[in-house]
Amino acid sequence: MRSRSPWLLLLPSLVLMAALFGWPLVQAVLAAFRDEGGFTLAHWQRLLTDPYFLPALRNTVLLIVIVLPVQLALAIGMALLVQARPRFIGGHFYLWCVPLAISELAAGLVWLSVFDNRGYLNSLLVSLGLSENGVQWLSYENTTTMLLTVVIAEIWRATSLVFVIVVAGMQVIPRDYDEAAQVFGASLGQRLRHVTLPLLMPSLQVALILRTILALQAFAVAQALTGRDFPLLVGETYEWYVNLRNPAVSSAVALVVLALSLGTALLYLRTVRQPEGAR
Amino acid sequence: MTIDVRDPVRPAPMLPPVDVAPLRRARLRATGVQAACVAVSLFMALPIVLIGLAAVSSRAALAEFPKPLVPSEFALDSLLSFLRATGTLPALGNSVLAGLYAVFWSLVVGAPAGYALARHAFRGKDAYQMFILLVRALPIVVLSVPLATMFLRLDVYDTVLAVTLVHTALALPTTVLITASIFVSVPADLEEAAQVFGCTRWQAARRVVVPLALPGLAASSIFTFVLSWNELLGATVVTLGHRTLPAQVLTSLAEASVAYRFAGGFALILPALLFIFVMRRYLLNLWGTTLR
Numbered sequence: 001m002r003s004r005s006p007w008l009l010l011l012p013s014l015v016l017m018a019a020l021f022g023w024p025l026v027q028a029v030l031a032a033f034r035d036e037g038g039f040t041l042a043h044w045q046r047l048l049t050d051p052y053f054l055p056a057l058r059n060t061v062l063l064i065v066i067v068l069p070v071q072l073a074l075a076i077g078m079a080l081l082v083q084a085r086p087r088f089i090g091g092h093f094y095l096w097c098v099p100l101a102i103s104e105l106a107a108g109l110v111w112l113s114v115f116d117n118r119g120y121l122n123s124l125l126v127s128l129g130l131s132e133n134g135v136q137w138l139s140y141e142n143t144t145t146m147l148l149t150v151v152i153a154e155i156w157r158a159t160s161l162v163f164v165i166v167v168a169g170m171q172v173i174p175r176d177y178d179e180a181a182q183v184f185g186a187s188l189g190q191r192l193r194h195v196t197l198p199l200l201m202p203s204l205q206v207a208l209i210l211r212t213i214l215a216l217q218a219f220a221v222a223q224a225l226t227g228r229d230f231p232l233l234v235g236e237t238y239e240w241y242v243n244l245r246n247p248a249v250s251s252a253v254a255l256v257v258l259a260l261s262l263g264t265a266l267l268y269l270r271t272v273r274q275p276e277g278a279r
Numbered sequence: 280m281t282i283d284v285r286d287p288v289r290p291a292p293m294l295p296p297v298d299v300a301p302l303r304r305a306r307l308r309a310t311g312v313q314a315a316c317v318a319v320s321l322f323m324a325l326p327i328v329l330i331g332l333a334a335v336s337s338r339a340a341l342a343e344f345p346k347p348l349v350p351s352e353f354a355l356d357s358l359l360s361f362l363r364a365t366g367t368l369p370a371l372g373n374s375v376l377a378g379l380y381a382v383f384w385s386l387v388v389g390a391p392a393g394y395a396l397a398r399h400a401f402r403g404k405d406a407y408q409m410f411i412l413l414v415r416a417l418p419i420v421v422l423s424v425p426l427a428t429m430f431l432r433l434d435v436y437d438t439v440l441a442v443t444l445v446h447t448a449l450a451l452p453t454t455v456l457i458t459a460s461i462f463v464s465v466p467a468d469l470e471e472a473a474q475v476f477g478c479t480r481w482q483a484a485r486r487v488v489v490p491l492a493l494p495g496l497a498a499s500s501i502f503t504f505v506l507s508w509n510e511l512l513g514a515t516v517v518t519l520g521h522r523t524l525p526a527q528v529l530t531s532l533a534e535a536s537v538a539y540r541f542a543g544g545f546a547l548i549l550p551a552l553l554f555i556f557v558m559r560r561y562l563l564n565l566w567g568t569t570l571r
Contacts, residue, residue: 005395005399006395006398006399006401006404007395007401007403009391009392009394009395010391010392010395010407012387012388012391012392013388013389013391013392013451013455014407016388016447016448016451017410017414017448017451017452020422020426020444020445020447020448021414021417021422021448023425023429024421024422024425024426024429025417025421025422025425027425027428027429028421028422028424028425031424031425031428077315078319081312081315081316081319084309084312086309086312086313086316087313088313088316089316091320092316092317092319092320093559094555094556094559095320095323095324096319096320096323097555097559097562098323098324098327098551098552098555099323100551100555100562101505101509101550101551101552101554101555101558102509102547102548102551103508103509103510103511103525103547103551104509104511105509105511105525105528105529105544105547106509106525106544106547106548106551108544109330109528109540109541109543109544109547110326110327110329110330110544110548111326112540112541112544113326113329113330113333113541113544114326114329116537118342118344118346118537119346120329120333120346120348122344122345123344123345123346123347124345126344126345127345127347134344134345156322156323156326160323164562164563167563168563168564171563213416213418216418217418217419217420217512219512220511220512220525220529223529223532224529224532224540224544227532227533234418234420234512237420237423237424237512238420238512238515238516241423241424241427241516242515242516242530247424247427247428250424251421251424251425253420254418254420254421254423254424255421257418257420257421258417258418258421261416261417261418262416264416265412265413265416
């Protein structure tokens with residue numbers, strides 16, 4: 001009885017996950033490689049010749065490559081500020097965490113009010129006399145400014161998650177190490193480089209990989225800001241399924257996202273979980 | 280901070296003059312830290328204030344360019360017309376229902392699993408935990424299309440039940456991890472004591488463990504609700520007429536007016552402010568430690 005009972009408790013969750021994750025996963029793979037006549041690569045050909053696919057792939061990767069380092073640096077800086085225990089830190093902490101609960105779509109709409117042609121940023125620029133009619137931030141001709149707006153919105157929305165992970169990681173580092181380094185005359189930069197950051201490494205890795213997986217799934221920010229002018233991979237799945245009514249190609253795009261995520265997740269398991277178990 | 284080390288009763292011994300430079304440096308540093316904090320807070324809060332102002336501007340004030348920071352005329356008509364727009368109120372209802380159902384089912388299914396992980400050492404535990412981690416890495420986008428097909432066949436497509444199922448599945452891995460960490464923190468001794476006094480295993484769990492774990496379970500529920508409230512892609516793909524609120528806003532974006540977008544965005548954000556306020560004590564444990 002004793003040895004059987006944990007599996008009895010685990011069983012419902014296993015069944016539900018098998019039904020809602022396992023089965024659809026198999027179906028998705030089948031759908032992407034099959035049509036009425038059996039095995040086919042036609043969906044992939046259609047996808048690869050689609051003018052939106054490669055830009056979407058490029059934008060998704062570009063977004064991750066730009067956003068992640070900025071977020072990591074910003075989050076470490078914010079965590080160090082918390083560590084310094086300034087006044088009103090409770091209020092600051094609350095504000096810095098609010099984006100945790102804000103959805104991608106809402107974040108996109110928030111920044112739309114700023115970057116819109118007649119939005120707050122252009123209003124500011126014009127009233128300061130820096131620009132005559134404002135900048136067309138979200139115009140499809142300006143790929144760079146579109147990227148910039150999506151990058152800013154993503155940094156705003158998702159830095160909180162990295163921040164919370166880094167702060168939690170910093171709290172378990174004993175203060176003695178830092179104080180010892182201080183006693184021996186290490187400067188702030190030296191202490192950061194040789195004491196805090198190495199000890200923080202596990203948290204940083206987790207944050208990095210979790211954010212990569214989540215950033216691969218980003219689409220609503222870009223959708224709210226630019227529509228399809230700034231395509232992202234998951235946005236393409238949505239487009240193929242909801243607007244073009246083609247589940248097969250939609251599944252194919254989804255599999256690309258899956259492959260990228262699984263690659264990251266494996267990296268996660270190899271680099272992060274193992275040392276933790278070895279400790 | 281006392282710098283004055285002289286004893287007030289006895290005459291002061293000959294002390295070297297107090298060096299105030301370190302003190303001044305510390306004060307300067309505190310000011311710098313505070314300034315940096317304020318800058319980050321502004322970056323985080325200002326956009327929310329801006330969309331809030333945009334949402335309570337009158338149509339005329341919204342059309343103005345260049346816009347003043349504080350709108351020239353306040354009006355609730357954007358928010359009201361957003362609420363009155365076709366589909367908004369039913370979508371709001373669907374969102375709340377799907378969120379509550381997802382909280383219920385993920386706890387009913389996930390909490391026992393979390394309990395098992397916390398209390399039992401058994402073969403296959405590592406494999407189960409690995410499985411949970413892998414499931415967390417699966418992007419919902421892969422699952423939503425086949426799930427939609429599956430739901431069509433099972434005749435639950437375009438219902439709150441369909442959205443509930445998707446969100447329960449999404450929340451399940453995190454619920455298992457969170458509840459496991461909560462049950463670990465409830466001492467097993469108490470449970471054993473209850474059993475010594477004649478409770479069955481089930482009674483001990485229900486009367487002793489659950490009350491002690493309640494605050495943590497509440498935090499986990501809010502986490503699930505937020506996840507469900509914000510989830511967009513799955514909800515859009517498995518519904519057609521019975522949208523959740525984010526799905527409704529997303530599908531109306533193309534033909535929506537600027538006022539609708541700002542009012543919709545603001546309406547989606549308001550609960551977030553409340554969630555984080557309620558959860559602020561649990562934030563570090565939940566997002567920072569348990570779920571990494």
